Amino acid sequence: MADVEKLQGELSELLLVEDPDAGLAWAEETLKGDIGVTDFFNLVFTPAMAAVGDKFGRMEIFLPELMDAADRAKRISEEVLQPMMAASDSDQELIRGKIVMASVKGDLHDIGKNMVVLMLRVNGFEVFDMGVDVAPRDILDKAKEVEADIVGLSSLMTTSMPYMKECVELRNGFGLKGNFSVIVGGAPITAEYTAEIGADSFGKNAVEAVERCLALLDRPAIE
Amino acid sequence: MKNSPIYDYMLSVLDKAEHGPVVDENDWDFNYINRTIKDLVKKYDIQWDAEVMVPADDDLADRLFEAGMELAREVGVYCLDTKRQMKWSQEELDYILSTAPKEEVLGLGEDKVTVRHRLPDEDSPITTIGGPYGTPVAEELFVPIMVSYAQESILDYIDNATLVSTHGRPIKAGSPWEAVGCWQEAQLSFEVLERVGRQGMPIGCAEDSPSAIGELATTTYGGFRLTDWHHASFISELKVAYAELTKSIHYQHTGAFSHNFYNTIYGGYVGGAEGLAVAIVAGVILMKATLNGTTFNPGPSHAHLSCNTFPAMIPSLSLGFQAISRNTKLMTSSFPRPVGGPCTKTLLYESAAMAVATVPAGISILEGIQSAAGRITNHVTGLEAKFLAQVGRASVGLTRSEANELVQHIIPLYADQQNLGEAIQGVPFEEAYDVETIQPLPEWQGMYEETCREMEALLGLTL
Ligand code: B12
Numbered sequence: 001m002a003d004v005e006k007l008q009g010e011l012s013e014l015l016l017v018e019d020p021d022a023g024l025a026w027a028e029e030t031l032k033g034d035i036g037v038t039d040f041f042n043l044v045f046t047p048a049m050a051a052v053g054d055k056f057g058r059m060e061i062f063l064p065e066l067m068d069a070a071d072r073a074k075r076i077s078e079e080v081l082q083p084m085m086a087a088s089d090s091d092q093e094l095i096r097g098k099i100v101m102a103s104v105k106g107d108l109h110d111i112g113k114n115m116v117v118l119m120l121r122v123n124g125f126e127v128f129d130m131g132v133d134v135a136p137r138d139i140l141d142k143a144k145e146v147e148a149d150i151v152g153l154s155s156l157m158t159t160s161m162p163y164m165k166e167c168v169e170l171r172n173g174f175g176l177k178g179n180f181s182v183i184v185g186g187a188p189i190t191a192e193y194t195a196e197i198g199a200d201s202f203g204k205n206a207v208e209a210v211e212r213c214l215a216l217l218d219r220p221a222i223e
Numbered sequence: 224m225k226n227s228p229i230y231d232y233m234l235s236v237l238d239k240a241e242h243g244p245v246v247d248e249n250d251w252d253f254n255y256i257n258r259t260i261k262d263l264v265k266k267y268d269i270q271w272d273a274e275v276m277v278p279a280d281d282d283l284a285d286r287l288f289e290a291g292m293e294l295a296r297e298v299g300v301y302c303l304d305t306k307r308q309m310k311w312s313q314e315e316l317d318y319i320l321s322t323a324p325k326e327e328v329l330g331l332g333e334d335k336v337t338v339r340h341r342l343p344d345e346d347s348p349i350t351t352i353g354g355p356y357g358t359p360v361a362e363e364l365f366v367p368i369m370v371s372y373a374q375e376s377i378l379d380y381i382d383n384a385t386l387v388s389t390h391g392r393p394i395k396a397g398s399p400w401e402a403v404g405c406w407q408e409a410q411l412s413f414e415v416l417e418r419v420g421r422q423g424m425p426i427g428c429a430e431d432s433p434s435a436i437g438e439l440a441t442t443t444y445g446g447f448r449l450t451d452w453h454h455a456s457f458i459s460e461l462k463v464a465y466a467e468l469t470k471s472i473h474y475q476h477t478g479a480f481s482h483n484f485y486n487t488i489y490g491g492y493v494g495g496a497e498g499l500a501v502a503i504v505a506g507v508i509l510m511k512a513t514l515n516g517t518t519f520n521p522g523p524s525h526a527h528l529s530c531n532t533f534p535a536m537i538p539s540l541s542l543g544f545q546a547i548s549r550n551t552k553l554m555t556s557s558f559p560r561p562v563g564g565p566c567t568k569t570l571l572y573e574s575a576a577m578a579v580a581t582v583p584a585g586i587s588i589l590e591g592i593q594s595a596a597g598r599i600t601n602h603v604t605g606l607e608a609k610f611l612a613q614v615g616r617a618s619v620g621l622t623r624s625e626a627n628e629l630v631q632h633i634i635p636l637y638a639d640q641q642n643l644g645e646a647i648q649g650v651p652f653e654e655a656y657d658v659e660t661i662q663p664l665p666e667w668q669g670m671y672e673e674t675c676r677e678m679e680a681l682l683g684l685t686l
Contacts, residue, residue, distance in 0.1 A: 056490070059535075063491045063526065064257045106396020106433050108303070108458050111488055111526065131248075132303075158359045158387050158600075159404075159433050162395040187529070187598040188359070 002035040004043040011048035015069040016061065023072050027080045037084040041124075045081065049073050049122040053207070063115075070122045077124070096124040097149040097217045100142050100180075102134035104153050104167070107160035112186060112206075116152065119206040120213060136167040140174065148180045150213055153199075155186040164189075165197040172198070181216045185209060229322060229515075232315075233475050236513055237468060239309035240302040251301045252492045255308075256460045259298055260498040263290040269497045276534070276630035277541045277580050279623035281549065284343075288546035291504025292316070298505075300513050303458065304465040311512050319512050323552045327517050329380070329480055331450050334423030336379040338518060340552050343545045343585040346620035352452075352590035353608030354382030356558075357430045358597045360652070361387050362407075368652050369415040370661050371605030373424065377612045378605075380452065381415070382427025382590065383408055387600055389431075396433040405429045405437030409446045427452040427482070427590075435469040442479050449479045455514045457485035457506060459524075460492050463513055471514045481516035482556075489536050490526035496539045499523055503543030507553060518588060519547075520556040528641055529596040530562045532573035534634050540577075541584045545623070548585025556588035557581035559611065562641045564595030564602045564649025566667045571674045572637040574611045576630050579682070582618040583626045589615035594649065601651035606663050606671050610686075613675070617684035629682045 007030060014023040031040060049069070056066040099120055103113050110132045117129045128146055130139065143151050151171075155161045164184050171177060181200040184193075194202035201216055203209035226234070246255070263269070267290040271278045278284070299310040311319075325340040338350045353372040360368050365386060372381045386394060386404055394404035408431050416422045428447045432438040438454075441447050455470040457463055474481040487493055487502040503521040510519050521543060525533045531540065544555050559577035563569030574592055582589060591611050595602040618626065640647055652658070655667040663671065675686045 057527065059490050059495075059527075062494045063488075064253060064494070067253075108433075108464060111459070111491060111524075115526075156598075157396065157433055158385065159394045159396040159401065159431065162393040187596075188600075 002033055004035070007035070007044045008048045008051065011044055012051040015048065015052050015072050016065060020072060020075070023076050024079060027076045031080065031084065037081055037088060041081055045073070045076065046123060053119060053122070067118060070118055073122050095126050096219055097213065098126045098128070098146055099150045099152055099213065100128045100130065100139060100146065100148045101152040102130040102139050102154070103132040104155050104160050104163035105133055105135045106163060107155050107157055108132045109154070109156035109186075112156070113154035115206045116154065116185065116203075116209045119210050123210045125213065136163055136170050139167055140170055140176065143180050144176070150216055151180055151182045152209070152213075153182065153184045155184070155189060158188055161188065161193070164199065168198045183209070183212055183216065230475065232319065233472060233515060236309070237472065240305050240307060240463075240468060243302070243307035243309050245306055246301065246308045248301070248306065252460065255298050255301075256492045257494065259294060260493050260501050263294055263501050264497045266290070269500060271538055271542070274631065275627060276537050276634065277583065277623045277627035278538055278545070279627065284542055284545040284549055287500055287504055287542055288550040290501045291508060291546060294501055294505035295508040295512070298461065300457070300509050301462040303462050309463075309513065316508065316512055319515065320508070320551050320553070323511065324517065325552045327480070327554070329425040329450055329452060331423030331448070334421050336425060338554055338587050340548070340554050341585045341587055342548055344583055344622045345585065349582055349586065349615055349619060350379050350588045351377060351612035351615060352380050352382055352427060352588060353378035353605060353612065354427055355384035355603035356382050356427070356591070356593050356597060357385045358593055358603050359387045359600045360384040360603065361601060362389070362391070364601060364652055364658070365411045366415055366418070367656070367658050367661050368601070368603060369412065370418050371652070371656060372608055373415050373419040373421060374661065375605055375609045375612070377609055377616070380425040380427070382452070383412060383430040384603065385430045394431055397436060401432060401434060401437040402440035404431035405441040406446065409441050425450060425452045425480070427454070429453070435466040435473075438470050439473055442473065442477060449477055451480065452482050453479045454482050454484065455516060456483060457510055457513075459486055459488050460502060461506065461509060467514060471516075475515065481514065482518045482520070483510040483514045483516035484520040484522065485510055486522035486524040488524050488526050489533065489539075496535050499536060500539040500543050503539060504546050507543075507547050507555060508551075511553060518554045518556055520558050520590070524560070528562055529560070529598070530573070530641065531558070531560045532562070532577055532637075533641060534638050537576060537580050537630065541580045544581055544584035544586050554587035556590050557586045559591045560593040560596055562596055563637070563647045564599065565604045565607060565652070565655045566670065567647050567649045568670060568674055569637045569640045569647045570594055570607055570649065571610055571671070572633055574607060575614045575678055576633040576637070578611055578614040579618045579621070579626050579633065580630045582615050583621045583623045599648055601653065602649055604652055604655045604663070604667070606655070606667060610671060610675070613686040614678060614684070617686055632681050
């Protein structure tokens with residue numbers, strides 16, 4: 001069996017080098033060896049990206065480098081892994097779920113939301129980022145349009161939190177409760193508030209956001 | 224009737240938001256901001272040794288100013304509502320900077336306060352402000368909490384908290400409730416001034432106005448006064464929203480005093496400490512150009528901790544203030560947002576470091592504090608603002624080199640604790656103060672006195 005830890009280390013370094021093709025070539029080469037594409041995705045690709053995320057957590061790299069790394073990872077996923085998955089008869093999909101994300105109406109804060117979007121993307125979610133100051137009705141329409149599994153809402157202010165409640169109430173009122181879950185987050189949001197407004201989940205930070213979204217979709221957690 | 228030149232100028236700013244080139248926001252963040260800043264850091268050789276906390280190199284400060292000016296001129300501001308780039312020529316920037324006053328008076332009657340431009344190392348007095356700055360507080364605690372600041376004579380004026388609710392209802396941004404909330408904020412603030420007998424004291428406001436509605440509703444008859452300290456801000460990085468332009472044009476018409484702020488993000492699109500310094504300078508120049516306020520605060524904010532007292536950010540801020548002070552008449556304010564909350568020494572140490580690092584850098588105002596990073600309901604008290612003002616006033620007259628050494632002594636007292644999260648959030652107002660007498664409880668008072676003595680011994684200052 002391939003030394004996955006070594007491979008993880010190699011990939012996380014390649015994701016941070018300027019050359020956009022370096023990781024692609026390396027992934028193709030590595031997958032010619034004795035590691036299958038599903039194992040590669042779960043044991044090498046996802047943890048390597050998580051390691052890059054940790055570097056950002058420690059401020060060893062900054063947001064633009066993290067986003068570049070995410071772009072490179074996305075290319076590896078789309079150009080190497082997905083075609084191989086399609087060819088093999090593995091029933092595992094690389095897209096873990098569809099998520100619509102927004103900072104709710106009245107709220108222009110987007111730094112935390114952007115980090116959550118990024119971490120979800122690198123962990124295999126397809127994310128539709130609607131930006132900031134988004135009205136509840138627009139969020140619901142988007143969720144219907146793309147058939148989202150989850151709607152993620154971010155609020156940084158007590159003065160925009162009421163729009164989270166409104167989103168949940170509108171979803172329930174329009175009979176869409178069975179269609180998608182709502183996860184909420186942002187500095188003033190607590191588990192108690194989440195329960196109070198009837199949202200389905202809450203995450204304290206971007207890492208928790210990924211964990212909770214996987215849980216909402218009943219998918220295994222990432223090591 | 225003919226418009227005044229400054230009014231015509233303000234209209235030309237609004238024109239920029241309508242007619243500038245359309246730019247994709249992603250492109251703005253990556254190319255306009257990130258790439259340009261990386262290049263400017265190299266071009267102007269913006270760097271300092273990692274252990275330096277208060278750089279004292281005038282040439283470096285002036286190079287930083289040039290870099291910030293180039294960013295301001297070449298990149299400008301992004302209007303979020305129209306998706307357009309607002310650009311200024313050097314001539315326009317020079318014009319608007321030339322209109323800045325070197326001194327300004329706020330407030331009324333006996334409670335008037337003067338804010339002045341200061342140079343690095345200068346021993347002229349600073350202005351001090353205390354308040355929770357938008358930290359949410361419960362309706363019934365707004366008055367006692369605000370009195371805890373207003374009663375401190377070392378504080379020249381106050382800046383408000385945000386109300387968690389208004390008349391028992393949530394304040395919903397952009398809705399009528401925002402107007403209701405801001406009216407309540409105004410009425411309660413006047414009650415606070417009445418209680419402490421400082422009716423003419425300026426009030427930092429409105430803190431319940433995430434859109435323009437609350438500010439427009441209350442800067443009028445019976446509401447906040449023109450002599451109060453009204454806010455309009457940028458969104459990181461170098462972005463502006465219609466709401467803030469609306470506030471600014473309202474201030475221009477009414478003559479209300481305007482304070483502008485911006486939270487550039489350490490670890491975000493500006494990169495690390497050097498890029499942060501460039502963005503700080505460009506941000507202040509462009510806030511003057513866009514919002515045309517009189518006093519300016521450039522944040523910044525840590526991408527994970529939301530604070531601005533993280534050690535690596537302190538030299539960026541100190542140097543940024545020096546660059547602006549040496550090359551313009553603009554009046555800046557330094558504003559600690561510590562990780563620590565009330566009843567923790569961490570909060571006091573973080574605040575002391577910020578005061579010592581920035582007063583000798585040529586700031587005009589020392590203000591604060593968004594304790595516990597300003598996000599935990601009721602986690603604010605007047606005592607920490609009093610402490611900040613004391614350290615700030617004692618730091619007047621220090622040179623930058625002296626300050627550098629002192630800050631190096633303070634940093635180790637808190638640096639390791641900033642990652643402790645909930646453990647250093649401290650306690651809410653009701654557990655730190657007697658809510659009836661509005662005096663600190665023995666534990667908080669004792670911790671404050673002990674830290675004052677520690678700082679006196681460590682820094683050789685008299686508080
Ligand atoms: C930076 C900042 C700004 C910048 C925003 C820039 C930007 N592009 O986002 C600017 C200067 C524009 C700004 C403006 C204002 N701000 Co502000 N701001 C902040 C500050 C200092 C940091 C926020 C931040 O980015 N933190 C870093 C990120 C990474 O953390 P985060 O957002 O919490 O996100 C993490 C988690 O919460 C979680 N998460 C976030 N979203 C989601 C979503 C989901 C689904 C999940 C699972 C998880 C999750 O994961 C993230 C990553 O770990 C906070 C203070 C604070 N301590 O939060 C005040 C703060 C939020 N602002 C505040 C206020 C009042 C304002 C203004 C109204 C000020 C004014 N008077 O004009 C305006 C409002 C503008 C508007 N309409 O939205 C108040 C809110 C008080 C309240 N009512 O609750 C705060 C708390 C500070 C204060 N005391 O004043 N602000």
